[in-house]
Amino acid sequence: MTTLHKLLTASALALCTAMPAAWAADLTVGFTLDADTLDPANHRKRETETIIRNMYDGLLTRDSSMKVVPEIAESITQVSPTEYDFKLRKGVKFHDGSDMTAEDVKFTLDRIAKDGGMGDGVTSPRQGLMGPVASVDIVADDTVRITLSEPWPILPAMLPNQQIVSKAWVENVGKDGVATSENGTGPFKLVEWRKGDAIIMERFDDYYGGAADIAPVGKACVDRVIFKVIPESASRVAALLAGDVDIINELPPFSVAQVKNNENTDVLTVNGTRSFFIAMNMQGEFFDDPKVREAAVHAIDKDLIIDRILGGNAARIDGILSPDAFGSSELPHYEYDPEKAKALLAEAGYPDGLDVTMDVEGAFKDTAEAVASLLTKAGIRTKVVVGEGAQLSDKWRTKGAPKTGDMYFTSWGNGSLDPFDIFTPTHRTNDRGNSAGYSNPELDALLDAAAVEMDSDKRAAMYHDAEMMINADIPYLYLWVPQDIYGVSKRLKGWKPSADSRINLHDACIE
């Protein structure tokens, strides 16, 4: 045996012994981002919430079909248009063994909703998610009342975003302790946070069982859950194929076939909540003319792009709302008709077509190029200009200030699936996401009224009317809502993806 051979053999042996012995039931998630913090009140990222949510439970939660159900709350009663009572379950324990009380719930919600609620004059960055909460009061040992300063019908839809902390523990460990350790009431407790690398959790054996309406109720199925941070999608796919992880999020459409064809892995999809659209600058040179906007909408074959570029993994929209959102309804559809588009352009005074630019972030360049080629065929010669996200946002979301540019390929997320969070910011005059510069006082009044309407049938009808208005005015070219695509190991049972992108692992099992 040569020296080299000996060395190689020794190395191979060393590597074999280095392979870790897996636990009886480990479930590993290959996840795009690490948590910024473990403090449920001190972050603004969906990914952070996904991780935290496996350790902390909330008053309310959502099932995988996005239905809001009680979790730590036993029931919810609307006392008046501005008052909600939450009766709390008994026997809910924090991971340190202490009992959860109404005092903890009040402390948690005050910490988020009040100015300076985090202490030292610091306000929670999640305050905006609590809407017009005026006060939180303990009205009985097991009942907490939330009082709003004005009606806000989406409070129940927004509350799953908040998780309950222990008052005594937070006061004891302080700000840094809450940021780097945890003491929730959720199905898993933290074992170790390897920052930037992985978060390792183990089953909490004193778990109260979780939401009564989401079966199965009881302790978590797996022994350990590991969120392994793998930002690069190709590496996440490789980790899944290699059997290193059991779930990966954000599976790229072009890898779907590869994962499906692998004998040990499969693909799960769920309708997403992010609407994609193209803003047309209504204060600009061309798109102030409704005929040009109508020409543009006839120029795009959405079904073709969904089929060819997005692998069929998206739902077409003709208004801003996802088909799954509250108030969503069937809307008139503008057929793909490039000849009609050319005729409309001629009527608008552009018989030879026109030249425009379309801003887009690098991640969506390919899709934007496809849209641009269709627009160009119909006479709207479109040049795609790639920019950086924050820079483009600054350029287009000007809150009423003058803007430059012709078109902006963009999107807006709607995790609550309530129209308030997407319709108002993107369409109300001068609101923060109104990149088209659209202004329709009638629509503004309707959106304001719908935001506080307590009768849900009336409210849904109002949003339908609002959708009809924007469908006629065409401030944006409404495109599609992509599905969220997950790659999973076939060993995984009992887990379904959720439209809000949360990965709740309480019910997941590994065979």
Added chain:
Amino acid sequence: MSLNKLLERIAQLLPVLLGVSVIVFVMMALTPGDPVQIMIGDQSITPEQEAELRRGLGLDRPMIERFFIFLGDAVQFDFGESFYHRRPVGDVIAERLPATIELSLVALIVALVTAIPLGVLAAIRKNSIFDRIATVGSLLGVSLPGFWFGILLLMLFAVHLHILPVSGRIGFDAEVRMVTGFLLIDTLLAGNLRAFGDALAHLILPAITLGLPMTAILMRVTRTSMLEVLRQDYVTFADAKGLSRRRVLFRHALKNALIPTVSVAAIETGSLLGGNMIVETVFGWPGLGRLVVESIFLRNYPLVQAAVLFYAVTYVLLNFIADLLYTVLNPRVKL
């Protein structure tokens, strides 16, 4: 080197750091993109709540005031709180730094132990098949995109052969008490050979991916420099004296030929220590590069400012170390 010289070099660092502070602060502040808007994301929010968020991040103050607050705090080594982590940026950077340093040093070792022998061999066998292969190889090494090469290694060694892990620094079952933050050292200190092997296995692919372009550059530099030295009179003289070829090459020629290699290696190490975003992203390596790039996109001003200052100090120190090594390798050079 005298103490005075050392103090002089340290004093030179101060204007550099001040200049870098001004540049990074102004660049971040003037770059389009509002940290508050990015943080709010897709959500309806009242103007009052938005203003409160802005105040909480200290962004309601005029830029000039913010600059002097930043400068005043920075001289006390307080770089503020990360907008997203909500902890001191010094702590956040310190958590990520050992991973980056460990990977960089292993990549540097990989590069040095392959580049120098290959470069020397290519020089003494100039125009041979070996030399041509090495030259083409080095060209490939510089040109191959790290992203592509990394994924290729992953697919081969992790997915198909199953002999190396896909990502991360160590397996989940390894329990290592952090002493230095460098897993190779900490696992050895703990006497845990199994964990050491695991950490080493996790390092192999990222270190090769990161070290490849550096190997290529150093090999070319070593080859050129060695060829240069071999043409010198003193080498011819040493040969003429009848010294063995080995002695001439390694005792006389190589020492001088390595001077440019050391210099280039020091500068390249500076860029490695900054963290390599691409390699860290492909291999899920929890290092500084990924953190800083994410922070730039999020306009996380305090973190980016602190990280850039750290890079500046690192570069200056490495250049200083390169100068010191120069004097060791070539006593004629004085600092």
